[in-house]
Amino acid sequence: MENKGDVVACVYYRSPSKDVSSDELFYRQLGEISGSVAPVLTGDFNFPDISWEDHTAVTSRPGKFLNLLGDNFLSQLLSEPTRKDALLDLLFVNREGLVGDMTVGGCLGRNDHKMVQFKIFGVMRKKISRVATLDFRRAKFKLLEELFGSVPWEPAFEGLEIHESWLAFENHLLKAQEQAMPLCRKSNKWVRRPICLNSELLLELRQKNKLYDLWK
Template sequence: MEKIGRSTGYLRCLYTNARSLGKKQEELEALAQTKKYDLIGITETWWDDSHDWSAVMEGYRLFRNNRQGRKGGGIALYVREHYDCSELQYKEGEKPVESLWVKFKGANNSSDVVVGVCYRPPNQVDEVNEAFFGQLSKAARSQALVLVGDFNLPDICWETNTAVHRQSRKFLENVGDNFLTQELKDPTRGCAQLDLLLTNREELIGEVEVGDSLGSSDHEMVDFRILMKGRKESSKIHTLDFRKADFDSLRDLMGRIPWDVNMKGKGVQDSWQYFKEALLKAQKETIPTRSKRGKHGRTPDWLTGEILGELKHKKEAYKEWKLGQMTREKFKDLAQE
């Protein structure tokens, strides 16, 4: 990639707990294109290794950490493809932590910024908590850290920095030891403060807003900005040049493969993996590629006025529902007094 010196004053960010991206993927992509988010953090993707092509979003680089061995969980971080960033690996013991850490290169000798996304399921065992605290300690050594995620610690009172349960008190202790502050003031799931926005530099975070939800998720989305100068890259994207493709050779190569023999005894996932690898290998031999510049800022053809109207209608309906809910709770409190 050819790096250039252009920079921006902030990263526009979105975070939410999706409770399965599934059918919400299209809405997420529409939001990304209309709001021009630079960074999108997701917890509870509920992805497994079969979600390869379906997880791709045009114009974005995807970092992901799927939960292994059981359903649910999983995290992802979409980053605009022209940003100079790389994933960091913080290994702490053998216990798997559902976390991602990505370093954004600062522009013009400004500080790099590490962005983390984490999902802590309810009743997480102490060993995994300790592994996460080890990762957090390493990440907090960076000059600038922003961490978002669902930590499922609703008993913490962030105004007084107190907590009821032992694990929550331990979490607060580590937040304090690493000199982090919690910047998210509004609850994101009913009245519960499950999702957090932590940083070791308060001036990094700005324009935090909570509202609306992704699809039918019971968590509200968090819109915020990371105030930094992020170095961008002018990326050359390689795409398939179908005008010069040799489809006859492609069909011939695929036709020579003894599918019945090679897939005998394989399950659905293994069969799909074998087919995909065979197709990609044949594609590489028969379809040339061409390079083109990224299309940052261009609205895709599929994002029609009708889709934009539906998104606007959903947002307005959600605001009306939220206002009604708050009004009902207020009258309920008055009636109890």
């Protein structure tokens, strides 16, 4: 881990054989870091069954990892496979414009993982935002209603646990959203976290999310 001002660079390796308690320890540490500084987190997370295109997972452990990312406002930036056809090595940030010039390719020595290279920008800079957001003004809500109404919900949830049922529901929602809600690009702006989104508010949001998870 290396600290440069309010930016902390972290490298993490998650062994496939690690138990749930090891994951929980990492999640707590990440929550403490992301609430006060801007983390640049990279490493081999060994979650090959996560679909990063629609942010879904079919089992509970990667599903919980996705929930953690949302709780801490972290975005995953890599899209190319890093080991054969699997995207195992990941790169997370919680601020736009914090990293750039990303490349994936080549191996170091006999390692079978591709190298991930990127630059960390020490100051905020103005850039053209490539982040797409939902355009609700052009959304086809009638189509969204029809798509949801055509889903056979009882068979879709049959035999699933609560968390798995939520992931199945989320998957149907994202597919319907893709068809009924067009995307638009955010306008240019200085890339920085809103002033109101301070560490105290982030901590409160995470605590409320934990209570919601317990209630579920």
